[in-house]
Amino acid sequence: MDHRLTRLSKRLSFILRHHPEKIGIKLDQYGRTDLANLIQQFNRHYGTPISRSTIEEIIRQSDKQRYAIEGATIRALYGHSVPVKPLTPPQMPPVYLYHGTSHAAAKLIETEGLKKMDRDFVHLSANPQMAIQVGQRRDPHPVVFKVAAQAAAHHQFLFYPTKSGVWLVDSMPAQFLTRL
Numbered sequence: 801m802d803h804r805l806t807r808l809s810k811r812l813s814f815i816l817r818h819h820p821e822k823i824g825i826k827l828d829q830y831g832r833t834d835l836a837n838l839i840q841q842f843n844r845h846y847g848t849p850i851s852r853s854t855i856e857e858i859i860r861q862s863d864k865q866r867y868a869i870e871g872a873t874i875r876a877l878y879g880h881s882v883p884v885k886p887l888t889p890p891q892m893p894p895v896y897l898y899h900g901t902s903h904a905a906a907k908l909i910e911t912e913g914l915k916k917m918d919r920d921f922v923h924l925s926a927n928p929q930m931a932i933q934v935g936q937r938r939d940p941h942p943v944v945f946k947v948a949a950q951a952a953a954h955h956q957f958l959f960y961p962t963k964s965g966v967w968l969v970d971s972m973p974a975q976f977l978t979r980l
């Protein structure tokens with residue numbers, strides 16, 4: 801994806817996950833907003849204009865599916881800090897999921913477990929490669945935890961899948977984590 805689309809994608813994430821009010825739009829309880837209105841308000845606030853086809857191009861070209869256009873609406877599929885209810889029902893996860901993080905955070909996680917911190921959910925990755933990429937945002941040689949996801953599901957933890965191999969869960973106690 802070229803530099804222009806990456807920048808627009810980051811702005812869209814910023815608005816749809818964290819700060820819809822920055823361009824004067826509102827999200828419903830599931831994080832959805834009217835697409836035509838979002839485009840109009842986006843173009844009022846930012847110098848680089850966006851259109852439906854630009855957003856579709858971002859969705860097509862992205863390594864991860866970060867948004868979905870559904871009918872007249874658009875929403876971010878994960879990553880929120882504003883409160884949203886999942887639209888997908890919880891599902892039985894694979895036996896193991898993964899979480900990549902920094903050494904500093906890993907020290908705390910080993911005793912406290914995974915907490916959602918500034919987001920609405922803890923984000924887990926479908927495979928170790930993805931977890932390494934996520935962790936590299938914070939540490940060049942990240943720590944990867946293997947999460948006993950199915951065991952946790954049997955202890956009533958609810959796992960929400962997304963289109964990108966990202967799984968969402970409310971928290972994950974240390975008993976389900978092992979360092980890879």
Ligand code: HQG
Nearest residue numbers: 866879901902905908909912913914915917919923934966
């Ligand atoms: C850490 C990106 C101390 C956690 C990525 C992480 C992902 C703790 C940080 C998605 C902790 C939160 C989300 C505890 C967790 N003590 N630190 N008890 N529990 N942490 O950004 O999972 O590309 O909110 O390890 O790829 O890094 O933007 O979560 O380091 O899928 O689409 O607290 O964001 O997706 O950081 O990343 P984040 P994340 P996009």
